[in-house]
Amino acid sequence: MADAEPDGLPTAQQLQEKWLPRWDELQLFRSSQPEDKRPRKYILDMFPYPSGDLHVGHSEQYMLGDFLARYWRQRGFNVLHPIGWDSFGLPAENAAIKRGADPRQWTYDNIAQQRETFHRFGVSFDWGRVLHTSDPEYYRWNQWLFLQLYRRGLAYRKDSWVNWDPVDQTVLANEQVLPDGTSDRSGAVVEKKKLTQWYFRITAYADRLLDDLKQLEGTWPAKVLAMQRNWIGRSNGAEVDFPVEGRDEPITVFTTRPDTLHGATFMVVAPDADLAAELVEGAPAEIAEPFAAYLARVRSTTEVERLSADRVKTGVFLGRYAINPVNGERLPIWAADYVLADYGTGAIMAVPAHDQRDLDFARAFDLPVRVVVDTTQPATGVIPTIRPGEPVPDLGSLDPKATGVALPGEGRLTASGSLNGLSKTNAIQRIIKDLEAAGTGRAAKNYRLRDWLISRQRFWGTPIPIIHAADGTEIPVPEDRLPVLLPDTEGLDLKPKGTSPLGAAEAWVNVPSPIDGSPARRDADTMDTFVDSSWYFLRFLSPHDDARPFDPAEAEKWAPVDQYVGGVEHAILHLLYARFITKVLFDMGLVHFTEPFSALLNQGMVLSGGQKMSKSRGGVDLGTAIDTWGVDAIRVAMAFAGPPEDAINWEDVHPAGSMKFLARALRLAEDVTSRPDVVWATGDDSLRRPTHRLLADAPGLVEAFKFNVLIARVMELTNATRKAIDSGPGAADAAVREATETIALILSLVAPFTAEEMWERLGYPPPVALYGWRKADPTLLVEESVTAIVQVDGKVRARLDVPPTITAEDLERLARGNDVVRRALGEKRIGRVVVRAPKVVSIATE
Numbered sequence: 013m014a015d016a017e018p019d020g021l022p023t024a025q026q027l028q029e030k031w032l033p034r035w036d037e038l039q040l041f042r043s044s045q046p047e048d049k050r051p052r053k054y055i056l057d058m059f060p061y062p063s064g065d066l067h068v069g070h071s072e073q074y075m076l077g078d079f080l081a082r083y084w085r086q087r088g089f090n091v092l093h094p095i096g097w098d099s100f101g102l103p104a105e106n107a108a109i110k111r112g113a114d115p116r117q118w119t120y121d122n123i124a125q126q127r128e129t130f131h132r133f134g135v136s137f138d139w140g141r142v143l144h145t146s147d148p149e150y151y152r153w154n155q156w157l158f159l160q161l162y163r164r165g166l167a168y169r170k171d172s173w174v175n176w177d178p179v180d181q182t183v184l185a186n187e188q189v190l191p192d193g194t195s196d197r198s199g200a201v202v203e204k205k206k207l208t209q210w211y212f213r214i215t216a217y218a219d220r221l222l223d224d225l226k227q228l229e230g231t232w233p234a235k236v237l238a239m240q241r242n243w244i245g246r247s248n249g250a251e252v253d254f255p256v257e258g259r260d261e262p263i264t265v266f267t268t269r270p271d272t273l274h275g276a277t278f279m280v281v282a283p284d285a286d287l288a289a290e291l292v293e294g295a296p297a298e299i300a301e302p303f304a305a306y307l308a309r310v311r312s313t314t315e316v317e318r319l320s321a322d323r324v325k326t327g328v329f330l331g332r333y334a335i336n337p338v339n340g341e342r343l344p345i346w347a348a349d350y351v352l353a354d355y356g357t358g359a360i361m362a363v364p365a366h367d368q369r370d371l372d373f374a375r376a377f378d379l380p381v382r383v384v385v386d387t388t389q390p391a392t393g394v395i396p397t398i399r400p401g402e403p404v405p406d407l408g409s410l411d412p413k414a415t416g417v418a419l420p421g422e423g424r425l426t427a428s429g430s431l432n433g434l435s436k437t438n439a440i441q442r443i444i445k446d447l448e449a450a451g452t453g454r455a456a457k458n459y460r461l462r463d464w465l466i467s468r469q470r471f472w473g474t475p476i477p478i479i480h481a482a483d484g485t486e487i488p489v490p491e492d493r494l495p496v497l498l499p500d501t502e503g504l505d506l507k508p509k510g511t512s513p514l515g516a517a518e519a520w521v522n523v524p525s526p527i528d529g530s531p532a533r534r535d536a537d538t539m540d541t542f543v544d545s546s547w548y549f550l551r552f553l554s555p556h557d558d559a560r561p562f563d564p565a566e567a568e569k570w571a572p573v574d575q576y577v578g579g580v581e582h583a584i585l586h587l588l589y590a591r592f593i594t595k596v597l598f599d600m601g602l603v604h605f606t607e608p609f610s611a612l613l614n615q616g617m618v619l620s621g622g623q624k625m626s627k628s629r630g631g632v633d634l635g636t637a638i639d640t641w642g643v644d645a646i647r648v649a650m651a652f653a654g655p656p657e658d659a660i661n662w663e664d665v666h667p668a669g670s671m672k673f674l675a676r677a678l679r680l681a682e683d684v685t686s687r688p689d690v691v692w693a694t695g696d697d698s699l700r701r702p703t704h705r706l707l708a709d710a711p712g713l714v715e716a717f718k719f720n721v722l723i724a725r726v727m728e729l730t731n732a733t734r735k736a737i738d739s740g741p742g743a744a745d746a747a748v749r750e751a752t753e754t755i756a757l758i759l760s761l762v763a764p765f766t767a768e769e770m771w772e773r774l775g776y777p778p779p780v781a782l783y784g785w786r787k788a789d790p791t792l793l794v795e796e797s798v799t800a801i802v803q804v805d806g807k808v809r810a811r812l813d814v815p816p817t818i819t820a821e822d823l824e825r826l827a828r829g830n831d832v833v834r835r836a837l838g839e840k841r842i843g844r845v846v847v848r849a850p851k852v853v854s855i856a857t858e
């Protein structure tokens with residue numbers, strides 16, 4: 013703990029001990045008075061996992077959310093700023109298994125600890141609305157939500173190949189598999205396994221999820237919008253049916269380039285698609301055996317590897333032929349792993365002249381290549397001018413088979429019958445019309461987005477409210493029998509083994525059918541915790557309602573969330589799922605909006621030693637940091653460390669420096685009040701101007717998340733006020749008091765303890781947090797400037813318009829940066845520099 017200031021100011025610790033209980037008594041941040049007529053703001057921090065105590069890395073997010081919540085309160089808004097815990101899920105469960113404890117005990121112990129730390133950190137949460145997703149009062153409504161989706165055909169079960177984490181022994185959503193094919197949780201290389209699983213049909217909302225991103229432009233980070241767009245990955249194109257010799261069913265392919273149909277020279281199906289197995293059925297051994305061997309190899313390859321462009325192409329011929337519907341050509345059918353079973357239709361027409369992967373394959377297996385788009389003939393009809401030294405675009409490289417370079421670009425159709433001469437775009441339109449007329453194809457869209465796999469074979473989650481009758485019928489648990497409670501862990505082995513531990517809880521799993529009482533079994537899987545977090549922002553609106561998940565009237569008042577704050581690691585998963593569920597609730601008529609989070613702030617990560625901060629890598633735990641520097645200094649240092657969106661290195665965060673600044677601010681209030689007989693020398697507006705300029709600029713800075721700039725400005729005003737005080741007795745103290753009050757009011761957004769103490773010393777009752785905002789006096793905002801003269805070796809080289817309050821350092825920097833001055837200095841070495849702010853800078857060279 014820091015020692016008491018030598019000059020008798022209270023320490024951070026003393027301020028915290030003094031004010032926290034007072035604020036608790038006042039119940040400051042309850043946001044629920046129905047008669048409250050103030051406009052509303054819903055500020056939400058992504059809620060934490062209770063997987064351990066908070067470290068300073070976590071605290072950045074809550075400092076930012078609190079900054080905004082406190083700001084909007086000062087601006088006169090009724091602010092809802094709730095907190096809860098995302099308390100189901102693997103981190104808690106794994107930790108509990110490791111320690112041999114019940115996940116419940118472990119989870120709620122951690123929540124208590126985190127809660128205490130948040131409280132000490134002075135975050136202005138509404139503590140009356142706390143929720144935990146692992147409480148039956150919460151997860152009951154996950155089950156309710158599941159049943160609503162089930163009833164609408166949006167929750168279904170199917171057999172499928174899933175991503176399997178062999179370490180955590182659980183299924184992973186595609187989103188949880190990192191680009192290198194490993195699990196984002198355990199780090200293990202993800203395998204494929206066939207299981208019967210529950211899915212939410214998020215693909216039914218793909219278009220809306222994509223199109224509604226437009227509503228978020230400007231208020232969500234562009235990067236997040238782009239990531240969501242990519243994830244949904246809509247492609248426009250066509251489906252084309254290719255009859256297959258000796259088979260009734262055609263092969264349907266999805267292509268974004270139907271214009272190249274005349275250039276198809278073979279077909280490729282995914283080896284692991286059902287279609288491949290059907291095509292080799294009854295084939296002779298010289299076809300069936302290599303295929304089986306190939307399939308076994310493909311099964312152990314990750315999707316990421318399969319898609320990587322520079323991989324040597326492999327595949328086997330299936331001994332079958334398809335017919336090109338536009339020209340009747342016979343196309344051999346191959347199986348190759350660069351075609352994925354679950355994208356498009358799992359089969360493609362290969363156009364090696366215009367698709368690089370098809371070309372690589374054609375060259376590997378010596379298949380024909382036919383150019384059907386003349387890329388030397390730009391579709392615009394204008395031959396591009398090529399400057400010397402620039403690469404020639406496609407010109408002269410019209411033999412992809414020889415060069416190995418495919419021609420994906422624009423051009424005019426050739427070797428394509430009636431399409432010849434058309435541009436790519438026109439050809440696409442024409443051929444889709446022709447295919448539709450012939451009944452052999454149609455316009456189609458395809459998405460990268462897959463349905464959301466929600467079942468987990470783990471204990472610590474929401475039980476799926478389905479009962480399986482002996483004959484396999486799925487029976488939804490009647491809503492009035494919710495929640496389906498988790499069983500006791502007594503006698504259950506929670507260790508991951510690939511089937512849900514709930515299945516071994518005999519007394520729990522065996523139930524009579526709700527329809528006829530015959531023996532039946534509960535579904536033993538639990539839900540992905542992303543289900544829990546997909547709607548929690550609505551539960552905060554009526555957290556104790558036991559008749560429904562949330563009160564639609566409260567949602568009408570508060571939702572959507574005005575400002576969401578959280579980590580960019582949730583840019584895809586959580587945000588996409590919350591958007592999806594919101595749209596479902598909208599379709600059910602339960603909410604009046606289609607996007608849950610109107611604005612999003614992604615804070616950068618707090619790094620330590622260049623890496624994400626974590627306990628194991630020496631992360632500083634927040635409680636210890638509070639003991640060392642105090643809450644306010646940590647908050648100010650973090651806010652000051654840089655733009656909130658950028659990553660910050662803990663090594664560059666200087667709470668000790670912030671402590672000094674806060675002491676200087678507090679000292680101002682002390683001086684204003686302890687020396688009432690002194691009259692400060694601020695007879696003119698030289699202090700009132702920067703005070704009002706700051707009042708005028710602060711809202712823009714906060715709303716643009718320029719917290720670091722705002723703090724720098726408060727520091728400047730603190731210095732100017734100090735200067736005014738130290739200049740001795742003079743005409744009026746009003747300006748010094750006004751400046752000090754302004755500093756306290758703005759500091760109340762980020763340094764609540766110091767601000768409250770200043771406020772008290774200035775003679776106001778607590779809390780400063782609800783005092784309100786002051787309007788800047790427009791007459792003081794008119795820019796006043798003085799002319800500063802810059803001399804080099806006695807000669808006047810420049811006149812600069814500068815604010816009268818400019819510091820010597822700033823003035824010198826401006827002078828040295830001036831072009832004319834720089835030219836005058838040339839290569840000469842600078843000797844003595846004399847600065848008399850704001851009037852003169854005199855530079856002498858050696």
Ligand code: ANZ
Nearest residue numbers: 247266267268269272350351352355356358363366367
């Ligand atoms: C013929 C063609 C010619 C294609 C051409 C491209 C260029 P995006 O944009 O990602 O949607 N494709 C379709 N299904 C596939 C699958 N299951 N596995 C691997 N590749 C698949 O890509 C669509 C294109 O990717 C489709 O258009 C198809 O190749 C391929 F000059 O068809 B194309």
